[in-house]
Amino acid sequence: MTVNYSRLKKLVPPALLVFIGLSLGAVGTASAATVAPTVPANLRLVSATSTTLTMSWNASSSSAGIKYYTIYKNGVKIATTTNLSYTNTGLKSLTSYRYNVSATANDRRLTTSAQSANLMAQTEALPPSGLLATTISDTQVALAWTASPDNSRIAGYFVYRNGVQIAAVTTTASVATTTYTDTTVTASTAYTYTVRSWWGTSSFSAASNTISVTTPSPATPPIPVTTCVDIATPGNYVLANDLAATTGTTCVSIHDTTNVSFDCANHSVLSNLSQVLSIKNVTTFSLTNCYFSTQDSTPGDLVFGADIAGTSGGTMQNNTFTGQMLMQSSDNTKLTIKNNTFTNASYQQQRGTHIYFGFNTVNWANYSGAGLINMAYGSFNTIDTNILDGHGGWINNQTFYGMDDGILLQNEDSAVVSTNTMANFYDCGIETLGLITNSTIRDNTIGNATQCGIGGWYYNSWRSNTVTNNKVDNTYYMLKFSRVYGLQPGEQFVYFDNNTFTGNVLTNGTSPDTMSSWFDMYSSPDVPTSSIVAVNNRFTSNNFEKALMAPFLNPGSMIVDGGGNICGAFNGVSSGHLVCN
Numbered sequence: 001m002t003v004n005y006s007r008l009k010k011l012v013p014p015a016l017l018v019f020i021g022l023s024l025g026a027v028g029t030a031s032a033a034t035v036a037p038t039v040p041a042n043l044r045l046v047s048a049t050s051t052t053l054t055m056s057w058n059a060s061s062s063s064a065g066i067k068y069y070t071i072y073k074n075g076v077k078i079a080t081t082t083n084l085s086y087t088n089t090g091l092k093s094l095t096s097y098r099y100n101v102s103a104t105a106n107d108r109r110l111t112t113s114a115q116s117a118n119l120m121a122q123t124e125a126l127p128p129s130g131l132l133a134t135t136i137s138d139t140q141v142a143l144a145w146t147a148s149p150d151n152s153r154i155a156g157y158f159v160y161r162n163g164v165q166i167a168a169v170t171t172t173a174s175v176a177t178t179t180y181t182d183t184t185v186t187a188s189t190a191y192t193y194t195v196r197s198w199w200g201t202s203s204f205s206a207a208s209n210t211i212s213v214t215t216p217s218p219a220t221p222p223i224p225v226t227t228c229v230d231i232a233t234p235g236n237y238v239l240a241n242d243l244a245a246t247t248g249t250t251c252v253s254i255h256d257t258t259n260v261s262f263d264c265a266n267h268s269v270l271s272n273l274s275q276v277l278s279i280k281n282v283t284t285f286s287l288t289n290c291y292f293s294t295q296d297s298t299p300g301d302l303v304f305g306a307d308i309a310g311t312s313g314g315t316m317q318n319n320t321f322t323g324q325m326l327m328q329s330s331d332n333t334k335l336t337i338k339n340n341t342f343t344n345a346s347y348q349q350q351r352g353t354h355i356y357f358g359f360n361t362v363n364w365a366n367y368s369g370a371g372l373i374n375m376a377y378g379s380f381n382t383i384d385t386n387i388l389d390g391h392g393g394w395i396n397n398q399t400f401y402g403m404d405d406g407i408l409l410q411n412e413d414s415a416v417v418s419t420n421t422m423a424n425f426y427d428c429g430i431e432t433l434g435l436i437t438n439s440t441i442r443d444n445t446i447g448n449a450t451q452c453g454i455g456g457w458y459y460n461s462w463r464s465n466t467v468t469n470n471k472v473d474n475t476y477y478m479l480k481f482s483r484v485y486g487l488q489p490g491e492q493f494v495y496f497d498n499n500t501f502t503g504n505v506l507t508n509g510t511s512p513d514t515m516s517s518w519f520d521m522y523s524s525p526d527v528p529t530s531s532i533v534a535v536n537n538r539f540t541s542n543n544f545e546k547a548l549m550a551p552f553l554n555p556g557s558m559i560v561d562g563g564g565n566i567c568g569a570f571n572g573v574s575s576g577h578l579v580c581n
Helices: 005-011 014-029
Strands: 044-048 053-056 066-073 076-081 085-088 096-105 119-122 129-136 141-146 156-161 164-170 179-182 190-199 203-207 211-214 223-225 229-231 235-239 252-263 268-270 277-288 291-293 303-309 312-317 320-330 336-338 341-350 356-358 361-363 371-376 382-384 387-389 393-395 399-401 405-410 416-418 421-425 428-433 435-437 440-442 445-449 452-458 461-463 466-468 471-473 477-484 494-497 500-502 505-507 518-520 532-535 537-540 552-554 559-563
Touching: 044 119, 053 096, 053 119, 066 085, 076 085, 085 096, 129 190, 129 211, 141 190, 156 179, 164 179, 179 190, 229 235, 291 303, 361 371, 405 421, 405 445, 421 428, 428 445, 445 452, 452 471
Parallel strands: 223 235, 229 252, 235 252, 252 277, 268 291, 277 303, 277 312, 291 320, 303 320, 312 336, 320 341, 336 356, 341 361, 341 371, 356 382, 361 387, 371 405, 382 416, 387 421, 405 428, 416 440, 421 445, 428 452, 435 461, 440 466, 445 471, 452 477, 461 494, 466 500, 471 505, 477 518, 494 532, 500 537, 518 552, 537 559
Antiparallel strands: 044 053, 053 085, 066 076, 066 096, 096 119, 129 141, 141 179, 156 164, 156 190, 190 203, 190 211, 393 399
């Protein structure tokens, strides 16, 4: 369209001319209306997980180009993108969704295409978890796992060995089937296993955790034992009758060998007030179903009745040890001591690594010793879910009797002391000596320990330890830490730093000075103040018992208040550093 502006100036008023000029100019420069873009084609599922669906489509075309694509889920717009793919996150597992996509042109009107054909897509089921081997033999591997949260909506589980499916285990909504036994294994062979949830015809979830197992060599016939024995060769030994040693001899001695299984079949092994068991320099052994006794019942006596030294990969399970017996353990690694009973007996360990002492019952009724469980100069050791009774206490605050401590740790790194129940000690439930680092003391229940629930003072240094959710009842102090004795050779500083105390609870505190806990790192006159590092110890949500005074803190600056602590009135030293609710 051509406009003669010179002629218009003569015929039209200026204001109207401006309006006409602008209008005509706009019409003259406008692009033609854009034809709607082509509909996105081939909308397809690329991948799925239990919470995401990823889809893609072919590009649309338009004379003005494509500005963006709009994604719809179940008819509702959920996103736009300039890409040719999209991942929808935060979805429910094993759920179907309908998707469509439209294209929008890059013109002023944002001309939009019709929606694509439907894409019906389903998220995967959640995988099972906690896969483990419950039995491993030369002929079979028994597996167990935790059911998928979608168990009620799946058909079952696929079991894979070395990446190849070997079984399909069906399950029901009411009863989850979460076990399988592989009976096609070969002896002395390594395998890996995983499990996946399975639904529909052949759909399956992501894999569970992977476990690796090695089947043992073919089982050998048991070797019967009828007399006290010295074992230095591999084998499967089974006690055929009760045994009794002569004076001064060790009835069962296993040494300098590997792959030994010794099963007492619930028979007894007795000594005459002397050592009854010795296991030294053995790799991979098991000791089960034995009753060991030194036959000493004299109050106050102590017999070094069992000696375990220089072993690796051993298991001691379902045994009883009694008779004023001290079991000594030294220089062992990966030793498991589980489900045993120590009656008038205790356990003492030095230089152990990866030792598991758990689910045992330990008590001693007529002996005053350092502790029922003693671990020293080791690392990565665990004391877990034991029941301890020291039969100890004080008479009129003057005369002590029974066991000093339940658990005694000395110069240990990365120890875990958890979920133990212990009572009746004349000192502490858990006491530490020397330097303790990177260790955790949690969820223990401690009662009737005269001095403290948890504490340490002899050559005491603590660094980066965690004390959490312990319950302490009927003791002087819930926590008691100080320093007794000067610097040891090679020791430049005394530390109490970067420790965490959270969620610990004291009930029925009995301290004569009414203090709920005691922290005094300046207590030793033999340690210069300049050699003491006491900082950054965080106290959070501890219940120091409102009826008692707040913890004694020296220096008060050693702590960081994490909030939520319950305690009574302040004393001069702790004031200003711990907030009591």
